Amino acid sequence: MSFLFDQIIFGPVHSRRLESSLGINLLPADYKFCTFNCVYCECGWTHKENSQKVKLPSRAEVYSELKKNLAKIQASGHHPDAITFAGNGEPTIHPEFDLIIDDTLQLRDEYFPETDVTVLSNASTLDKPRVFQALRKIDKNILKLDAGSKETYQLINLPRPGLSLKHIVGKLKDFNGNLIIQTLFVRGESQGKVIDNTTEQEIRTWIGLLKEIRPEYVMIYPIDRRSPEGDLEKISFDELRTIASKVETEGIKTKVFS
Ligand code: SF4
Secondary structure: OOOOOOOOEEEEEEEOOOEEEEEEEOOOOOOOEOOOOOOOOOOOOOOOOOHHHOOOOOHHHHHHHHHHHHHHHHHHOOOOOEEEEEOOEOHHHOOOHHHHHHHHHHHHHHHOOOOEEEEEEOOOOOOOHHHHHHHHHOOEEEEEOOOOOHHHHHHHHOOOOOOOHHHHHHHHHOOOOOOEEEEEOEEEEEOOEEEEOOOHHHHHHHHHHHHHHOOOEEEEEOOOOOOOOOOEEEOOHHHHHHHHHHHHHOOOEEEEOO
16 A cells, blocks of 8 residues: 655645645656655555656646645645655656756745745755755755665665665765755565664664764654555664664764654
């Protein structure tokens, strides 16, 4: 069972990490499209079809839908805490991502100048200068790092061929600390292989990477909605707190979500 957003703009929804958040889905409404295929992804498994067949919303459609929704929220007297790029896959894949970011910042300034523009990304496209430059303009980059070792990264995130952990970490370091790292902890089994990013060795290696990246803070959380791989364990809040305290010992802040 999977969970897909069927519109370009959704919410505002109450998010466990972003409070009241108006979401933007730059991916197809009925189809997950991503450079990763995480075992825990609430959108289900990534399809292997040719990406040429995937229909993404146009920049003009996103602009008009966002404007309409912001005007409606303003008229209702509410105020979203965040405008968040999330949705059915990896938002930075969109070929007009950089231009859509510019539009969003302009509309945010017009309607809710206090609201943060946030991108949730798996960090796999940071080597594209237009993506990297666009992300540097926004308020909150929340970028994924689920593993310290390349083996666990492969098992949990199932990235497209050619997307190495080493390369991604190098790009995360280019943010000079102006980023938030998001890490989902999980144990279980997928396709006959043991998945576990909570082992002592794995945590030690992951913290080593965090020390190189020096993020503002690290979001630590367990699986939430149903994942495509059924045999996954939700890590307890207490265990996540223990992991967080090891990170904080290194002078890096954390926020733990259950
Ligand atoms: S990066 Fe996000 S959208 Fe892509 S597979 Fe992983 S959890 Fe799903």
